[in-house]
Amino acid sequence: MRIVGNWSTNGMKIFFSGMLLVLSIGLMAQSNNDNSSEYTSTNDFGYWDLGMNFGMYWPSAYGAHFYDGSSSNVNKISYVFGNKYWYEDIKRNLNAADTVFVKELPRNMRYTPAIQIGLYFRRTFNNYFGISLQFDYSKLTAADKYSVEVDPNQIATLPDIRLFDIWGVEERVNIDILVSRYFKTRNPLLMPFFEAGLNISSTRVKENKIRVGSLEYSLINVYLNNSYTPGVQANKYYIQQGGMGLGASIAAGIRLRFNNKVSVDPGIRFYYQRIKLEGYDLMKPAFSIFVRLSLTDFFSSNE
Numbered sequence: 001m002r003i004v005g006n007w008s009t010n011g012m013k014i015f016f017s018g019m020l021l022v023l024s025i026g027l028m029a030q031s032n033n034d035n036s037s038e039y040t041s042t043n044d045f046g047y048w049d050l051g052m053n054f055g056m057y058w059p060s061a062y063g064a065h066f067y068d069g070s071s072s073n074v075n076k077i078s079y080v081f082g083n084k085y086w087y088e089d090i091k092r093n094l095n096a097a098d099t100v101f102v103k104e105l106p107r108n109m110r111y112t113p114a115i116q117i118g119l120y121f122r123r124t125f126n127n128y129f130g131i132s133l134q135f136d137y138s139k140l141t142a143a144d145k146y147s148v149e150v151d152p153n154q155i156a157t158l159p160d161i162r163l164f165d166i167w168g169v170e171e172r173v174n175i176d177i178l179v180s181r182y183f184k185t186r187n188p189l190l191m192p193f194f195e196a197g198l199n200i201s202s203t204r205v206k207e208n209k210i211r212v213g214s215l216e217y218s219l220i221n222v223y224l225n226n227s228y229t230p231g232v233q234a235n236k237y238y239i240q241q242g243g244m245g246l247g248a249s250i251a252a253g254i255r256l257r258f259n260n261k262v263s264v265d266p267g268i269r270f271y272y273q274r275i276k277l278e279g280y281d282l283m284k285p286a287f288s289i290f291v292r293l294s295l296t297d298f299f300s301s302n303e
Contacts, residue, residue: 047297049132051120051265055290056113057138059172059275062284064109064142066277067168067208067219074241074278075208075219077102077146077166085230086217093213094162098151103161106144114138116288118174128182132195136174136288143167148212168208170242174271175200176249189257193265196250203276205241243276247283255294265292 069077080086081102091100118136125131145163152160178197185191208219222236253267271286 047124049120049122049124049130049294049296051122051134051292051294053116053118053120053134053136053290053292055116055136055288057116057136057140057174057286057288058113059111059138059140059286060273060284061108061110062282063275063277063280064111064168066205066280067142067166068106068109068144069146069166069208069210069219070105072279075168075221077105077210077219079219079221080210080212080217083228085228090212090215093215094148094150096150096152099159100148100150103147103149105146106166109142109144109166111140111142114140116174116290120292120294122180122294128184130180132176132178132180134176134178136176138172138174140170140172141167142170146210164213165211166209169206171204171206172275173202174249175202178249178251182255191255191257192252193255193267194250194252197248199247199249199271199273201245201247201273201275203242203245205277241278245274245276245281247271247273251290253290253292261296263294263296265294266290267292 066073067075069075071078081090081100087100090096094100116136116138118134120132120134122130122132144166146166147161147163149159149161176197176199178195180193180195182191182193205220210217210219220239220241222239223234224237226234228234249269249271251267251269253265255263255265257263267290269288269290271288272283273286274281274283
């Protein structure tokens with residue numbers, strides 16, 4: 001079973017329209033600056049660049065299965081259906097006469113592509129080589145549906161099967177320590193670039209929930225060795241899930257220079273990541289498309 005994410009083709013059209021707009025602006029800037037005295041070929045890059053990244057992040061679907069409620073996961077759907085008090089609430093909510101049980105768990109949990117935003121710092125050692133550090137934040141949602149078989153409160157009827165939502169939400173920060181290289185072209189306002197290096201990911205699980213009828217339950221066991229009992233004051237614990245993972249990233253793009261100080265750098269980045277989610281820590285690919293607004297020589301001067 002697969003649920004369609006909130007990211008639509010309209011979002012893709014808007015994003016790529018923005019990319020075309022950026023390219024058009026860059027070409028206009030090229031025309032306006034060809035004979036401008038503000039442009040000097042000897043000041044290609046400053047010692048420091050400061051930038052902001054904006055883009056879309058497509059993580060691997062592998063980690064999304066952390067949220068599917070299976071018995072092999074730390075967050076199990078049986079945690080809810082196995083609690084007799086919650087189970088009775090579910091039966092009443094679904095108007096079941098006899099039994100309610102999970103028929104089928106999700107088969108195709110996937111992340112919805114998410115907005116990625118971050119900061120970028122670059123130290124230049126010469127006009128075309130440098131090292132950089134960037135931080136990119138994304139809030140991710142993994143979702144699908146699971147099925148429940150219900151014995152209805154009616155005589156001589158067959159059990160019916162109903163679909164309900166299951167989802168997880170996490171916050172992820174990608175930290176990249178990169179070696180970067182720009183390539184000179186005949187037109188100094190258009191410069192391809194390539195960068196590669198170490199990726200450090202920080203993942204924090206925010207929620208893992210299911211919906212049953214009009215009820216909503218968390219699959220994260222905040223009671224540890226105890227269980228939910230109505231009317232009983234039980235201790236709840238903060239459960240931290242996620243952690244730090246290592247990987248690699250590479251990116252390529254083109255720098256569209258408006259003048260000596262400002263550029264817009266569209267590009268595409270590929271990750272090979274180990275995301276720290278319990279039971280799902282294999283290396284998997286991911287990618288993002290980004291546009292970077294870069295301010296050259298932000299902290300110091302070449303003079």
